Amino acid sequence: MSVVDLRGAEDFAAHPYPYYAKLRAEGPVHQVRTDDLERVWMIVGYEEARAALADQRFSKDWRTTETLTASSNPINANMLELDPPHHTRLRKLVAREFTARRIEALRPRVEQITGELLDAMVPAGRADLIDAFAFPLPMTVICELIGVPDIDRDAFRRMSNAIVTPVSAEAESAAVHAMGAYLDELIEDKRCSPGDDLLSALIRARVEDGDGLSRDELTGMAFLLLVAGHETTVNLISNGVRALLDHPGQLALLRARPELIDGAVEEMLRYDGPVATATFRFTREPVTIGSVVIPRGEAVLVALGSGDRDAGRYPDPDTFDITRQAQGHLAFGHGIHFCLGAPLARMEGRIAVQALLERCPGLERDPEGGEPDWLPGLLLRGVRRLPVRW
Template sequence: MSVIDLRGAADFGANPYPYYAKMRAEGPVHQVRTDDVERVWLIVGYEEARAALADQRFSKDWRTTELFPVTSNPINANMLETDAPHHTRLRKLVAREFTARRIEALRPRVEQITSDLLDAMVPAGSADLIDAFAFPLPMTVICELLGVPDIDRDAFRLLSNAIVTPVSPGEEGEAVHAMGVYLGELIEDKRRTPGDDLMSALIQAHDDEGDRLSPDELIGMAFLLLVAGHETTVNLISNGVRALLDHPEQLALLRARPELIDGAVEEMLRYDGPVETATFRFTREPVRIGPVVIPQGEAVLVALGSGDRDPARYPEPDTFDIRREAQGHLAFGHGVHFCLGAPLARMEGRIAIRALLERCPALARDPDGGEPDWLPGLLLRGVRRLPVRW
């Protein structure tokens, strides 16, 4: 089997979907080479991706493989990078506190933050939508939910970006270390001055047998909630707005029928979701996918963005249609690692995009905004800037 070489393919970052379509036509799984890894198996078909996300023959714990250097940092003690039974234990402890009731109670505050950001942005007539709106909204929400409203958001954003969209291994390593120190200090401050917030609840959380999160597990959980709690929602909002601006007939439809916002957000997630591939998995044993057997000990990526454009699952998948029945998409994953924050992300996306369209009836791309600056790597899908005017 030949290895598909994606190194230096600048157009892949801007629009990976034609590449994925070609791969799907040839088979559901391929070996690829990227700027970041010499070889990885990429699962591109919808049914195969969905099955792999729930397949316990794939491990999420990179410390069990020899493919990557093992480094010790408490931010890695998060449930996204663990397997059962450890993952089950961690998820149970956080799920007791990250409840639907707690999320729904945030709705008035999400609406207020959205309104305040638009109050500040709209009089200017133009803005970088990410800096002015798509970033500060989820960042404010997750910080208030966790009880860390005074976090240095600019510093945190730089560290977060260096970890999830690194430009070099050295930069990533330094950011991982700095993030661990930063969050450790944050948790100690919260331990000394607890409040009625999620972080305080996690520090005190325990199950019926008295099990509780260790200091490293608290840092790992804070990292996961803070980073995943804002990075993906930034891209959900900005990718969704880009899709609407690229499809004026769909934008006009949503303006005319704002009650379609729930389905519109699901289609935004399917069409150009915030996470392009799920994080690494590793084969515990040889795994057959279609005609291909992935050997034991190999690194595997599940291409969520490709699965959601699979014509075997969605007719005319490259068409953006906010009336589509997009349920079943893979944007939040599937199986035991399904995104815990999906209800919060959906709420923020619906509130933010509906309010933006109401307040900015002439919303359009800024013609002086320059070319899009795409996020590097295969993990996140989005742009660094989104210049718009109204």
């Protein structure tokens, strides 16, 4: 086991996979130093990562450890940061809204939004694909699903980015408090003017069912659904398009055989997925991984992006191949915290990429677009801008 100091790795955000490969060659788990933490454990092997994601010896509740502290703001009381039975109860309340049948019913609206965005974008001949397409598509879909179509999306995006890709502890703390206040007001407005939407349904459950959601739980749930409902899909679309543009042969193959889109999206998720590491876990007891013992009460990161490049799972893992059988990847996690919105993200990704290629047959990087501006931090994988032309 090695101790890796990522504080000096200036190119890690742009090129994490060589670092992961070196770590995997040395063992499945390592101590890592980051800008925020003097010590955190990182699991990098596929089998070990998959096992850890489903291992109940790891807690998701930061309140169970002294290793990491977080704000008591209600947005930190969301189900992603809770263990059973609290997690089980909260997930059950929203799971029925994300069944395959309900997600499929959204397809016509997703296709309509996609078409409208492309109608506005295509005549210009060039665009920042994230601002014009990859961000507004999932943001519109999740806002309509939850019931907040008039949300101030620019303000929400700034707050969301400051929380999930923080540039400083101070900026993150300010964004957490601003987001909590914003969502609290949003929930109060929805309580006064309910509709036929997910947030209204959750509020009714809180009122009519004694075991429903408290006000803080509603705030945490709204935060998780809104942020997770768009941030990851933005990066799924933009990372997927970047991968295609970087591999012209695969782009040509997908154009020639559009029926490969389902497998192509799975390979996009495996090859350069939107989430680099799962959110923190904490050891309830000493946990042995390989020959390494992680002591009780330690913070642990599961490197999803590393696991999905493990040659023990995927032959020639650094090759982008849309015909690969990429099923079983870790991009949406595994176990009880497997991403609830995975079916929606997959559908949005398939519709978006296919429609984009159909409407923009000459799609390529904009040579005047400048160098990529990579998202900071260890959580999300992606760029802030993706200048393209067609």
